[in-house]
Amino acid sequence: MATTTATITIASDITDYGININKTMTMTKADTTIGLEETTGLASQSFAAVTQVVLIDVSATAVTAAAGGHKVYIRNTGTDKAEHFKITLADTTDDTEEIGRLYGGDWMLFPWLATDANEDIYVQPSTSNKMTIEYMVFHQ
Amino acid sequence: MATTTATVSINSTDLLSSPLSLSASTVCMKAGTTIGLELVEAGRGEIKEADASKTAEFGLATALGNDTACKVYMCNNATDPTYYIDVDIHDTNLGRLYAGDWMFIPWSQTDVAAEIVIEAEPAGAICPYEYAVFKEAETLEDHS
Numbered sequence: 102m103a104t105t106t107a108t109i110t111i112a113s114d115i116t117d118y119g120i121n122i123n124k125t126m127t128m129t130k131a132d133t134t135i136g137l138e139e140t141t142g143l144a145s146q147s148f149a150a151v152t153q154v155v156l157i158d159v160s161a162t163a164v165t166a167a168a169g170g171h172k173v174y175i176r177n178t179g180t181d182k183a184e185h186f187k188i189t190l191a192d193t194t195d196d197t198e199e200i201g202r203l204y205g206g207d208w209m210l211f212p213w214l215a216t217d218a219n220e221d222i223y224v225q226p227s228t229s230n231k232m233t234i235e236y237m238v239f240h241q
Numbered sequence: 242m243a244t245t246t247a248t249v250s251i252n253s254t255d256l257l258s259s260p261l262s263l264s265a266s267t268v269c270m271k272a273g274t275t276i277g278l279e280l281v282e283a284g285r286g287e288i289k290e291a292d293a294s295k296t297a298e299f300g301l302a303t304a305l306g307n308d309t310a311c312k313v314y315m316c317n318n319a320t321d322p323t324y325y326i327d328v329d330i331h332d333t334n335l336g337r338l339y340a341g342d343w344m345f346i347p348w349s350q351t352d353v354a355a356e357i358v359i360e361a362e363p364a365g366a367i368c369p370y371e372y373a374v375f376k377e378a379e380t381l382e383d384h385s
Contacts, residue, residue: 103253103255103256104253104254104255104256105251105252105253105256105261106251106252106253107249107250107251107252107343108249108250108251108252109247109248109249109314109343109345110246110247110248110249110250111245111246111247111248111314111345111373112245112246112248113243113244113245113246113281113375114243114244114245115243115245115277115278115279115280115281115375116281120245120281120283120373122314122373124316124343126316126341126342126343127341128342129322129339129341131325131337131339132322132323132339133322134322136256137256138256140256140257142257143263169325169336169337170337170339171336172342174249174251174263176265182270182273182274182275183273183274185272185273187349188347190330190333190335191333192332192333192334196332196333197333198330198331198332198333198355199330199349199355200330200335200346200347200348200349201310201311201312201346201347201348201349202272202310202347202349203347204270204272204273204310206265206266206267206268207267207269207347208247208249208265208267208345209344209345209346209347210249210251210343210344210345210346211328211335211336211344211345211346212328212335212336212337212338212339212342212344213335213336214334214335214336214337215336220334237251237263239256
């Protein structure tokens with residue numbers, strides 16, 4: 102069993118008393134305390150067109166169907182805060198829902214159900230300028 | 242202007258044949274700008290499993306928030322490894338936050354049907370959770 106930890110730190114002066122969040126999770130398989138043992142590895146992909154494409158394809162990721170413990174890390178490696186990637190998730194009927202937009206330097210880490218072949222993750226750059234995204238899936 | 246910095250560090254010594262150490266940091270800005278986010282909603286609660294229905298709307302998308310650069314942090318503080326929080330964006334299931342798991346996502350609230358919905362599972366589950374939503378300041382509408 103592997104042990105993979107993810108720690109988030111959020112520090113903010115958004116209020117006079119400040120906000121500090123620090124949390125560490127150990128990525129485990131669904132319903133267990135056994136660590137996730139598989140990963141896609143860290144991947145990088147560049148784009149130069151304003152076209153929505155599949156970034157992470159359930160069928161190509163070797164996730165165990167109905168497992169439910171997967172985690173996805175995605176980061177816009179750019180530095181331009183005016184450019185973003187739309188991150189969209191499809192449901193079992195292939196209907197898509199935008200999660201949010203990763204501006205330059207922004208990252209996200211979230212659980213991924215991926216129990217159906219349609220539940221792919223899509224990205225769409227905001228500009229035809231070269232933009233690069235990196236991502237990694239931790240899965241069962 | 243507020244400065245909100247979110248940092249992640251992912252580490253493993255045995256997932257791969259070589260140690261994994263990955264980190265990233267970002268300053269959370271308003272959409273398309275270098276001006277920091279200015280509002281925060283934060284707190285904690287407890288959600289219980291309820292049969293056959295989504296039981297809580299954790300965040301309400303608003304017309305004022307459409308297409309903004311919100312960031313959402315959420316953690317399931319349950320300790321039973323079988324207890325999880327199902328997280329949906331409107332009617333699309335994002336995934337399951339198992340006990341101890343956290344997530345950090347952008348949330349663009351593309352329309353008022355982009356709410357975040359959470360539900361504790363399985364039967365009998367009780368999940369304490371904590372959250373923070375960092376938002377852009379909203380221009381309030383005239384009272385009518």
